[in-house]
Amino acid sequence: MSVHPTLPRDTGRAGQDLNTQALRADARRESLRLLALLSPSLFLVFAIIIVPIGWLFWLSLFDEAGALSAANYARFFEQASYIKTFVTTFRVAFIVTGACVLLGYPLAYMLSQLPRRAASICLIFVILPFWTSVLVRTYAWLVILQRKGLINSWLIDLGVISEPLPLANNLSGVVIGMTHILLPFLVLPLYASMKTIDTDCLRAGMNLGAGPVATFRQIFFPLSLPGLASGVVIVFVLCLGFFVTPALMGGGKVIMWAMRMEQTTSLYSNWGAGAALGVVLLVVTLALLGLFQWLLGARATGVWSSR
Amino acid sequence: MSIAPSALPISMRRIEKRFGSVAVLRDLNLDVAAGEFLTLLGPSGSGKTTLLMILAGFVRANAGSIKVGGDEIITTPPHRRNIGMVFQNYALFPHMNVFHNIAFPLKQRGVGAAETAERVEKALDLVKLKGLGERRVDQLSGGQRQRVALARAIVFEPRIVLMDEPLSALDKGLREHMQIELRALHRRLGMMTTVYVTHDQREAITMSDRIAVMNAGRIEQLDRPETLYATPRTRFVAGFIGESNFIPVECRNGSVWYEDQRIHTAAPSPAPGQHLMVVRPEKLRLLTDAEPASGVNVLNATLSDIIYQGDSFVCYAVLRDGRQLTLRDYCRSDVLARMPAPGRPVTLGLDAQDTILVAAD
Numbered sequence: 001m002s003v004h005p006t007l008p009r010d011t012g013r014a015g016q017d018l019n020t021q022a023l024r025a026d027a028r029r030e031s032l033r034l035l036a037l038l039s040p041s042l043f044l045v046f047a048i049i050i051v052p053i054g055w056l057f058w059l060s061l062f063d064e065a066g067a068l069s070a071a072n073y074a075r076f077f078e079q080a081s082y083i084k085t086f087v088t089t090f091r092v093a094f095i096v097t098g099a100c101v102l103l104g105y106p107l108a109y110m111l112s113q114l115p116r117r118a119a120s121i122c123l124i125f126v127i128l129p130f131w132t133s134v135l136v137r138t139y140a141w142l143v144i145l146q147r148k149g150l151i152n153s154w155l156i157d158l159g160v161i162s163e164p165l166p167l168a169n170n171l172s173g174v175v176i177g178m179t180h181i182l183l184p185f186l187v188l189p190l191y192a193s194m195k196t197i198d199t200d201c202l203r204a205g206m207n208l209g210a211g212p213v214a215t216f217r218q219i220f221f222p223l224s225l226p227g228l229a230s231g232v233v234i235v236f237v238l239c240l241g242f243f244v245t246p247a248l249m250g251g252g253k254v255i256m257w258a259m260r261m262e263q264t265t266s267l268y269s270n271w272g273a274g275a276a277l278g279v280v281l282l283v284v285t286l287a288l289l290g291l292f293q294w295l296l297g298a299r300a301t302g303v304w305s306s307r
Numbered sequence: 308m309s310i311a312p313s314a315l316p317i318s319m320r321r322i323e324k325r326f327g328s329v330a331v332l333r334d335l336n337l338d339v340a341a342g343e344f345l346t347l348l349g350p351s352g353s354g355k356t357t358l359l360m361i362l363a364g365f366v367r368a369n370a371g372s373i374k375v376g377g378d379e380i381i382t383t384p385p386h387r388r389n390i391g392m393v394f395q396n397y398a399l400f401p402h403m404n405v406f407h408n409i410a411f412p413l414k415q416r417g418v419g420a421a422e423t424a425e426r427v428e429k430a431l432d433l434v435k436l437k438g439l440g441e442r443r444v445d446q447l448s449g450g451q452r453q454r455v456a457l458a459r460a461i462v463f464e465p466r467i468v469l470m471d472e473p474l475s476a477l478d479k480g481l482r483e484h485m486q487i488e489l490r491a492l493h494r495r496l497g498m499m500t501t502v503y504v505t506h507d508q509r510e511a512i513t514m515s516d517r518i519a520v521m522n523a524g525r526i527e528q529l530d531r532p533e534t535l536y537a538t539p540r541t542r543f544v545a546g547f548i549g550e551s552n553f554i555p556v557e558c559r560n561g562s563v564w565y566e567d568q569r570i571h572t573a574a575p576s577p578a579p580g581q582h583l584m585v586v587r588p589e590k591l592r593l594l595t596d597a598e599p600a601s602g603v604n605v606l607n608a609t610l611s612d613i614i615y616q617g618d619s620f621v622c623y624a625v626l627r628d629g630r631q632l633t634l635r636d637y638c639r640s641d642v643l644a645r646m647p648a649p650g651r652p653v654t655l656g657l658d659a660q661d662t663i664l665v666a667a668d
Contacts, residue, residue: 198396198398200394200395200396200398201398201399201400201401203363203365203385203392203394203398204392204394204398204399204400204459205400205411206364206365206384206385206386207363207364207365207385207386207388207390207391207392208386208391208411208412208415208459208460208463209386209387209389209412209415209416209463210386210411210415211384211386212386214386214415215386218411219400219402222402223400223401223402
C-alpha cells in the first residue's frame with residue numbers, strides 16, 4: 001500500500017507528529033515578537049491617555065474641600081454661565097462647520113476635477129497652512145481684521161465704509177479664524193472620497209438622460225456624502241475643544257468650553273470643576289461620534305436605497 | 308399614441324480625433340445599418356473606444372459628422388442623444404439598488420411611477436433577473452451586474468445601444484454564455500442598432516452582423532464575419548482574425564510562385580510583385596502518398612512537434628526555408644494514428660479555394 005511514494009509511511013506514528021509541536025511553538029514565538037514591537041506604543045498610550053483620563057474623571061468627583069460629591073456636575077445645570085458657554089461652544093462649532101462645508105465642498109470638487117498635476121499644486125496650497133503654527137495664523141488674522149487692520153483701513157480709504165467694521169474681538173473674528181484653520185480638515189477627506197467616484201458613473205448618468213445638474217445632484221453628491229460626513233465630524237469635534245483662536249480672536253466676548261476649563265483650573269485653581277468640564281466635553285464628543293457612526297452605518301445598510 | 312419604435316441608421320463621416328499631436332482617428336467613415344449589430348474590433352490603441360466615446364458624446368471629435376437617422380448629433384450633449392450604453396466596468400450607481408439603477412433613465416424622462424415599475428419589471432425579466440429589484444449593487448455577482456447594466460441601457464428603448472467591452476470582466480464560461488444571450492436579445496428587441504467594442508476576435512465573430520477591424524485609427528476592413536475570415540484583405544486583418552501563418556510568395560506572369568513552386572489560387576491572380584500567402588492552421592491537411600494533388604498546393608515540411616489539446620491537436624512543421632507552419636485538426640482516432648513521429652518528413656496540402664493572398668507590407 002503506497003499511495004504517496006514520497007511520504008515515509010511511518011511518519012506521524014514515530015512521535016514526530018509531522019512537526020505539529022514545532023510549528024505551534026514557531027507561531028507563538030512570532031506573535032510574541034510582534035507584541036514586543038508593539039509594547040512601547042502600548043505603554044505610551046496607557047501612560048499618557050488612559051491614566052490621565054482616569055485621573056481626570058477621579059478628580060471631577062471631589063469638591064473644593066476634597067469631599068466626594070456631585071457638585072462639579074450639578075453646577076452645569078445650576079449656573080447660567082456654564083450653560084451659556086455650552087451653547088456658545090455648539091453655536092461656534094455649527095457655524096464654523098457650516099462655513100467649512102460651504103467653502104470646502106466647491107474647493108474639493110474643483111480639486112477632484114482638475115488634471116492630476118494641477119490638482120497636486122493646488123493641494124499644496126491647501127496643506128501649506130498646516131505647516132504654520134495656529135498661533136501665528138491667528139495673530140495674522142488679528143492684524144488683518146482688527147479695527148485698524150488691513151481690511152478696515154482699505155475699506156475706509158476706498159470710501160466704502162466710514163466706521164470700521166467689527167471683524168475681530170467678537171464672534172465673527174472667532175468664526176473667520178477657526179474656519180481658516182479647520183478648512184483643510186474638511187477638504188482633505190472630501191477630496192479623497194471625491195477622487196474615488198468612478199467617472200464612468202457620471203458618464204452613465206449623462207448617457208441615461210441626466211443633464212449636468214441632475215447628474216451632480218443624483219449621482220456625484222450622494223457618492224461624495226461619506227467623505228463629507230467624515231470631514232464634518234472631524235471639523236465639528238475639533239471645534240468643540242478649540243482654544244487658541246477663540247481666546248485671541250474673541251476679545252473675551254466669546255467664551256468657549258476649553259477657555260472655561262483653562263479659567264477654572266489656572267484662574268480659580270478649581271481642579272475638580274475643570275476636570276468635570278473635561279469629562280463632559282469628552283462624553284459629548286464620543287456621543288456625537290457614535291451618533292455619526294450610527295447614521296453612516298444606517299446609510300450603508302441600505303436605508304437610503306429603499307424606494 | 309403608440310408608434311412602433313424602429314431602428315435608426317448611423318452615418319459617420321470623416322471623423323478626426325487628435326490627443327495633442329497624436330492622431331487617434333483619421334478620416335474615419337462608417338455606416339451602421341438600422342438594426343445592425345456592428346462590432347469595432349481592434350487591438351488596444353486602435354481607436355475603437357475613442358470612436359465609441361465620440362458616438363456617446365463623452366469625447367469631442369476635432370472634425371467630422373455623425374448622423375443618426377439623418378439628424379446631425381456631433382454637437383449634441385450626451386444626455387440629449389438618447390443612446391443607451393453598457394460600460395466596461397458596468398458603471399452601476401453604487402448608492403442605488405437594482406430597481407433605482409434601472410429606473411434612472413425613466414426618471415430623467417419624467418415617466419410616472421406606475422409605468423416605471425412596469426417597465427423596470429419587464430427589463431428585469433428580459434435579462435433574467437426577475438425579483439432582484441431590491442438588491443444592492445454590491446450584493447450582485449459580476450454576471451448579474453452586467454445584466455443590470457444591460458437592462459438600464461435598454462429600458463428607455465433607445466434606438467441605438469453602445470457596448471464597450473461589456474463582457475471582458477466575466478470569466479470565460481459566463482462570457483461565452485452572455486455572448487449568445489446578448490445576440491438573442493438583440494434579435495428579439497429588433498429596434499436596436501448596436502455598436503459593440505471588443506478586442507476579442509472570437510467574441511466579434513460570434514455576435515456580429517458585420518465587423519469593422521480597426522488599426523491605428525483607421526478601419527482596415529469592414530465585412531461580415533465569414534467574409535472577413537475567409538478573405539482578409541490585409542496582413543493585419545489576417546493576423547488579427549483567426550490564427551495565420553504567412554508565407555512570402557511572388558506574382559509574376561499572371562501566376563503565383565512560392566520559390567520555384569507554382570501556387571494554385573481560386574481567386575484571380577493579384578498584381579505582380581510580393582505577396583503573402585495566408586495559411587490557416589485548420590485548412591492544412593496531412594497528405595498521404597496515395598492522394599491526388601490536383602488543385603491542391605503541396606508543401607513539404609518536417610514535423611517538429613505535436614501538441615495534444617484534448618478535443619484537437621496542433622502540429623508544428625518546418626518548411627525547407629525554415630518557416631514554421633501550424634496545422635490543427637480534431638482528435639479523431641484515425642487522424643491521430645496517421646500522424647508520423649516528430650522529426651519525420653510530412654506532406655501538407657492546402658486547397659486552392661483556401662489559399663488566401665494578401666499584400667506584403
